[in-house]
Amino acid sequence: MTTDIWINESLYPDWGQRFLVKRELARVKSAFQDIVIFESFSHGRVMVLDGVIQITEGDEFVYQEMLTHVPLLAHGAAANVLIIGAGDGGVLRRVLQHKSVQRAVMVEIDGEVIGLSKEFLPAISGDAWNDPRAQVIVGDGIDYVRRAADASFDVIIVDSTDPVGVGEVLFTDEFYASSARILSPRGLIVNQCGVPFMQADELRDTSARRKKFFPHVSAYVAAVPTYVGGFMTLGWAAKTDDLETCSADIIRARAGDILGSTGYWTPEIHVSAFHLPPYIARHLPK
Numbered sequence: 001m002t003t004d005i006w007i008n009e010s011l012y013p014d015w016g017q018r019f020l021v022k023r024e025l026a027r028v029k030s031a032f033q034d035i036v037i038f039e040s041f042s043h044g045r046v047m048v049l050d051g052v053i054q055i056t057e058g059d060e061f062v063y064q065e066m067l068t069h070v071p072l073l074a075h076g077a078a079a080n081v082l083i084i085g086a087g088d089g090g091v092l093r094r095v096l097q098h099k100s101v102q103r104a105v106m107v108e109i110d111g112e113v114i115g116l117s118k119e120f121l122p123a124i125s126g127d128a129w130n131d132p133r134a135q136v137i138v139g140d141g142i143d144y145v146r147r148a149a150d151a152s153f154d155v156i157i158v159d160s161t162d163p164v165g166v167g168e169v170l171f172t173d174e175f176y177a178s179s180a181r182i183l184s185p186r187g188l189i190v191n192q193c194g195v196p197f198m199q200a201d202e203l204r205d206t207s208a209r210r211k212k213f214f215p216h217v218s219a220y221v222a223a224v225p226t227y228v229g230g231f232m233t234l235g236w237a238a239k240t241d242d243l244e245t246c247s248a249d250i251i252r253a254r255a256g257d258i259l260g261s262t263g264y265w266t267p268e269i270h271v272s273a274f275h276l277p278p279y280i281a282r283h284l285p286k
């Protein structure tokens with residue numbers, strides 16, 4: 001008799017999701033975290049870091065499209081993009097779909113995540129790793145932004161783990177101060193900011209911090225099925241106020257910058273994602 005094998009997410013002590021495992025593909029303890037990649041019956045291949053679901057083949061398009069297309073099309077002429085974290089390569093792939101992008105620098109602290117993603121998650125990264133515009137660096141994001149040149153990027157995308165462990169430094173005053181310095185005059189930074197139904201402090205605390213260094217702080221939402229608890233928020237901090245309020249017509253006119261189709265992002269979804277339900281909006285700085 002075969003026994004079913006389930007993997008339970010351990011993000012919350014008293015609530016969570018589980019996946020029936022078809023087969024385990026990798027289980028590695030890196031210098032930074034426990035990494036598991038497995039084949040599920042329900043969502044294709046899944047990556048787990050320290051017991052937290054990071055990305056699944058089934059719904060990664062929702063998250064990666066919204067974390068990437070929204071800031072790049074709001075900016076309108078993003079040539080130099082910095083990606084922090086995102087070791088699965090999904091954000092890099094979406095950034096490189098933009099014809100405006102000339103340089104995409106990706107700084108991921110854990111080389112094991114990159115190696116295992118290349119081997120087991122090619123459906124997420126596609127051929128992004130080999131794009132001549134891509135520069136992939138294994139290193140700590142805080143060190144990179146500390147050293148980067150003034151006004152050297154148009155958009156920064158932080159696709160990190162939650163603000164615990166190695167990810168914590170990416171939610172600090174120092175990180176946001178450096179990010180503001182290395183962004184161009186119309187630059188902006190977006191970051192994964194958790195599921196406010198369960199992690200409201202992540203949105204509240206980091207938004208208050210971003211407000212110290214950016215005049216325009218907000219958030220937008222995406223419905224990512226495997227980030228359990230309702231809307232996932234993506235933190236937004238910009239130097240100018242015209243980016244967040246771009247009309248659907250402007251965004252629609254810019255959508256031709258994206259090579260290829262989308263499964264979640266549309267100009268209407270882009271604009272509506274900033275209209276937050278009160279239970280989320282109340283955590284943003286006034």
Ligand code: SAM
Pocket residue numbers: 032049053054055063084085086087088107108109110113139140141142159160161162166167168169170192
């Ligand atoms: N989509 C996921 C989420 O929303 O939680 C994140 C996926 S991605 C795999 C998260 C990546 O951030 C991990 O590979 C982790 O190694 C990386 N990371 C964490 N802290 C970092 C740091 N200080 N500098 C660079 N990368 C970091």
